[in-house]
Amino acid sequence: MVIGEAVLSAFMQALFDKVIAAAIGELKFPQDIAEELQKLSSSLSTIQAHVEDAEARQLKDRAARSWLAKLKDVAYEMDDLLDEYAAETLQSELEGSSRSRHLSKVRSSFCCLWLNNCFSNHKIVQQIRKIEEKIDRLVKERQLIGPDMSSTMDREEIKERPKTSSLIDGSSVFGREEDKENIVKMLLTPNNSNHANVSVLPIVGMGGLGKTTLTQLVYNDPRVKEYFQLRVWLCVSENFDEMKLTKETIESVASGFSSVTTNMNLLQEDLSKKLEGKRFLLVLDDVWNEDPEKWDRYRCALVSGSNGSRIVVTTRNKNVGKLMGGMTPYFLKQLSENDCWNLFRSYAFADGDSSLHPHLEIIGKEIVKKLKGLPLAL
Numbered sequence: 001m002v003i004g005e006a007v008l009s010a011f012m013q014a015l016f017d018k019v020i021a022a023a024i025g026e027l028k029f030p031q032d033i034a035e036e037l038q039k040l041s042s043s044l045s046t047i048q049a050h051v052e053d054a055e056a057r058q059l060k061d062r063a064a065r066s067w068l069a070k071l072k073d074v075a076y077e078m079d080d081l082l083d084e085y086a087a088e089t090l091q092s093e094l095e096g097s098s099r100s101r102h103l104s105k106v107r108s109s110f111c112c113l114w115l116n117n118c119f120s121n122h123k124i125v126q127q128i129r130k131i132e133e134k135i136d137r138l139v140k141e142r143q144l145i146g147p148d149m150s151s152t153m154d155r156e157e158i159k160e161r162p163k164t165s166s167l168i169d170g171s172s173v174f175g176r177e178e179d180k181e182n183i184v185k186m187l188l189t190p191n192n193s194n195h196a197n198v199s200v201l202p203i204v205g206m207g208g209l210g211k212t213t214l215t216q217l218v219y220n221d222p223r224v225k226e227y228f229q230l231r232v233w234l235c236v237s238e239n240f241d242e243m244k245l246t247k248e249t250i251e252s253v254a255s256g257f258s259s260v261t262t263n264m265n266l267l268q269e270d271l272s273k274k275l276e277g278k279r280f281l282l283v284l285d286d287v288w289n290e291d292p293e294k295w296d297r298y299r300c301a302l303v304s305g306s307n308g309s310r311i312v313v314t315t316r317n318k319n320v321g322k323l324m325g326g327m328t329p330y331f332l333k334q335l336s337e338n339d340c341w342n343l344f345r346s347y348a349f350a351d352g353d354s355s356l357h358p359h360l361e362i363i364g365k366e367i368v369k370k371l372k373g374l375p376l377a378l
Contacts (some may be wrong), residue, residue: 012051013206013316014334015075016044018082030121036128040078043135052144052207067142074134081127144294164285166233168216173344175339176210178216183330186220186229186279187310198302198309202321205332211314212285214332218312219283228310230280240289240297246271249282249301268301273291276304287315292323341365 019041051071057064183203191199205211218224219233232252234245247268251257253274261267282302289295302311313324319328335343344364 007076008051008055008068010206010208012044012048012075015079016041016048017206018079019044033121033124033128036125036132040128040132040135043139045130047135047139047142047151048213050139053144069137070141071135071138074131074138077126077134078131079126081131081340085124098353135153163237164212164216164233164235166216166219166231166283168213168220170220172343173210173213173217174342174346175335176214176217179214179330179332179339180221182326183214183312184219184221184223186327186330187224187312191308196303196326197307198305198311200311200313200324202313202315202318202324202327202329203332204315204318204321204329207316209332211332215283215285215312215314219281224281226280227279227308229278229306230275231283232280233285235285236289238288240287240291240294240298242294243267245284245298246301250274253280264297269303272304275302275309277306279306279308281309282311284311284313287313287320287324288317290319290323293323337369 019037051068054068054300056062058068072264183201186201191197203211203215219231225231230253232249234248234252236245243262243264246264250259250271252269253271259267302309311324311326313321315321318329318331341364344367
């Protein structure tokens with residue numbers, strides 16, 4: 001099994017992050033390769049904007065499905081190239097360490113090694129450029145397929161994102177204990193600011209990484225329940241409707257509330273009074289809004305909360321985190337391969353025990369490698 005087109009957007013984001021890390025020197029690329037990687041990151045950023053739309057269209061659109069398959073092949077090609085270079089670099093470092101104990105041997109072979117490195121670097125640059133060309137062709141092909149679905153289809157036909165809630169079965173979660181502890185600590189640490197009772201903590205990460213799951217764990221932690229007088233969970237998704245969110249917030253803090261009013265001022269005054277003097281935790285899950293005016297209109301009713309109140313925002317977009325401001329964003333990383341394997345075993349084998357099926361273990365671990373630390377890919 002390989003990563004399906006349905007979660008290609010998450011894999012592409014992981015690849016984009018990997019290319020950026022390589023370009024800024026985490027994999028110790030020479031300057032000419034690093035410069036080419038920076039160009040590639042720009043191409044990846046451009047094509048990423050089309051991936052989710054194509055994913056939404058693929059069930060009914062053969063052209064979109066074919067385009068995603070081509071993009072997946074190119075993405076794997078780039079990922080393999082980065083992995084191969086990292087492995088070669090490690091091998092060279094190990095060989096270099098061994099040769100350092102035999103200086104005369106190093107001197108005699110220095111010229112040969114230098115030439116090999118030059119040829120190797122040139123080859124990698126050429127490979128990256130070929131991948132860039134393939135991505136550019138896919139961008140042009142995407143434009144021929146047609147404009148984004150959002151501009152050509154009725155909104156009713158767009159598959160709505162599933163709504164989330166605060167409930168979770170923690171027994172099926174792996175590899176997030178440290179993240180959970182870090183966030184709980186951030187939420188319970190007193191606010192040193194003299195001008196803001198309510199602080200915003202953005203949790204930022206690619207789709208499929210487990211931001212919602214992590215936030216559910218935090219929300220239901222006994223320490224969090226004890227610390228906050230009120231807890232509210234709202235699933236926002238793409239449509240950031242200030243009036244709807246205000247009403248849903250009131251409904252969550254006031255049992256039995258019902259109102260048909262469309263007067264935003266009355267709703268906001270009501271919410272402000274209900275939150276006044278209370279330390280609350282508000283989770284806004286899956287936020288996409290980048291309009292500061294919409295956020296400010298909703299937020300103004302929340303500032304009456306008591307000191308220590310927190311708003312946790314989960315989002316794929318770091319710009320959303322910056323917009324909503326407050327605390328330093330918490331950037332969620334991929335799961336380790338070992339945690340992915342434990343998660344995979346819990347789904348694939350009875351009681352999570354794979355020891356009775358060694359041949360399936362081998363296959364399963366190969367599958368896990370392809371997941372690239374993305375829980376949703378399971």
